Amino acid sequence: MVAMTAVIAGAGVCGLATAHALAASGVSVDVFERGRALLREGSAVTLWGGGTGILESLGVPVTDLGVRLETMERWTPSGDKVLSIDLTRSEKRFGSPAISVTRAELIDALSAGLPVGTVHFGSACTDAADLGTRARLNLDDGSVHTGDFLIGADGVHSAVRAAIRGDTAREMGWTTWQGLTPVDCSVTNGTSGVMVVGPEGMCGMNPAGNGLLQWWFDVPGSSDDDGVETIHRAFGSWECDDVQKVLAAAHSSDMQPFVHLRHTVHKRWGRGRITLAGDAAHAWPPSLAQGANQALEDAWVLGRVVGRATTDLETIAALRDYEDERYRRAALVSALSGAEVTKKPAPGVFLKSLPDGLLSSQNAQLTKFVSNYLSSR
Ligand SMILES: Cc1cc2nc3c(=O)[nH]c(=O)nc-3n(C[C@H](O)[C@H](O)[C@H](O)COP(=O)(O)OP(=O)(O)OC[C@H]3O[C@@H](n4cnc5c(N)ncnc54)[C@H](O)[C@@H]3O)c2cc1C
Known part of the structure; x- marks a missing residue:
């Protein structure tokens, strides 16, 4: 058969990974990104063992990427550890680590392996249509691009989704205030991700490498709020030492709001020669750190x-x-991904009674699911 051609809208984690996966399957790919360059903004993302396994299988090495996480811990607002998930268990079993990696590093690694000229910058997709024998992508510079099929990987406010489905993501009433800065606290140079959960919301901390800490606060409210004031009001009374250090280091110039949005996940994501992937298909609140992981799973399955x-x-x-x-x-x-974890924090006594081994083995099960994907290739 003559080589197939694909056009992809969006060069985020999903669009770039999908370009890798399709190219590996012999498809000729063009990616159209509205930014003038790759968008390397953002804080860090957590990739679980399944996500890093997919990166490796796409030919993107993870050995030098980000910081390897050995445990994921949950603390109370006074700083007591109530549970710890052993992430090395799934790493030993399936061979791929959990990592915390800056979005910039991940985007660079994904783009490095693509042939020069794969990604076209500076024009936004405005429309998409299935023409019967081809799929068509329209850009705001007036140009029209066609391929045998088209993937909308243009994020939560996807223009491709708008063109073929017409529905948008709902705001959930919560905002994450996040930053990536050097903070001199116990988490920064360790190998544990930490979530501190209380009635006011959640503070998350991950080591991100090079002396940087990825920190975030999940609170009810909107991105129009004053972030610094909001987090001090909500978390100022928490006794946890590391939370206080993050609060002291959080300046408005280092903080970005990340509004919690959720799509309805439809059974059919596309039609004809068009489909969706990543946040364009299924955005949700970031509570389980699954956005980038599920985007990678989409890319890998599409390629296969x-x-x-x-x-x-x-x-x-x-x-x-x-x-x-x-x-x-x-x-x-x-x-499963909601702010519910912070709305109704489970009593510490209940969490303390859960055996760490049970939770670690559940985490390994999630990685096993992806490992099955990979081995069925
Ligand atoms: C700038 C930015 C910062 C982020 N920061 C974080 C973070 O700190 N932590 C975290 O967990 N997640 C973050 N995310 C989200 C995370 O990257 C995604 O949830 C996940 O990786 C899924 O990626 P995606 O490729 O589906 O969507 P995205 O990462 O949103 O990528 C979509 C891409 O499509 C492009 N695009 C959008 N509309 C159009 C259009 N009409 N035409 C052409 N191109 C278009 C965007 O510029 C972007 O490059 C961020 C996303 C972005 C874009």
Whole structure:
């Protein structure tokens, strides 16, 4: 069969990973990004063992990427540890680590392996359509690009989703105030991610490498609020030493708001020669740190199903197979990802009674799911 061509809207984590996955399956790919360059902004993201396993399988080495996380801990507002999840258990079993990596580092690593000229910058996608024999992408510079199929990986406010489905993400009434700065506290140079949870909300901390701490506060409210005032009002009375150090180091110039949004995860993400991937298909609040991980799973599955197709019709059918394969998992993660963990914090006494081994083994199960994907290739 003649090599298939694909156009991808958006060069974020999902668009770049999808370009890798499709190119590995013999598809000729063009990615259209509205930014004038790759958007390296943002704080850090957590990649669980499944996410790093997918990166490796796409040919993106993870050995020197970010900071390897050995445990994920939960503390009370007074700084008592109530549970600890051993992340090395799944690493030993499946061979891929959990890491905390700055978004800039991850975007650089994903773009490094793509042929020069794969990504086209500076024009935003405004419309997309299935023309029957081709898929069409319109850009705001007036240009029109076609391919055998089209992937909308243009993030939570996806123009491709608007063109083919018309629905938008709902605001959940919570905002994450986040930063990536040098903070002299116990988490910065360690190998543990920490979530401190109380009735007022949550403070998360991850080591991010090079003396930087990724920190964030989840609170009810909007991005129009004054971030510094909001976090001091909500968390100022917490006794946890590290939280107080982060509060003291948090300046408005270092803080970005991240509004919690949720899409309805539909059974059908696209139609005809068009589908969606990553946040365009399934945005949710960041509480389980699954945004980048699920975007990588989408990319990997797309590459695999399209790689099996040998005719044009089979390629279109492969897009539906991809949606079938991804729907259940994405819907489950969406249902589990909420601010609920902070709305009704479980009593410490209950959490303390949960054996760490049980939670660590549940974490390993999640990685096993992806490992099964990878080994079924
Ligand atoms: C600037 C930025 C900072 C972020 N910071 C964090 C963070 O600190 N922590 C965290 O956990 N997650 C962060 N995220 C979200 C995280 O990257 C995603 O949830 C996850 O990686 C899924 O990625 P995605 O590629 O589906 O979406 P995104 O990462 O949102 O990427 C979408 C890409 O599409 C481009 N795009 C959007 N609209 C159009 C259009 N109409 N035409 C063409 N291109 C378009 C965007 O510029 C972007 O490059 C950030 C995302 C962005 C864009």
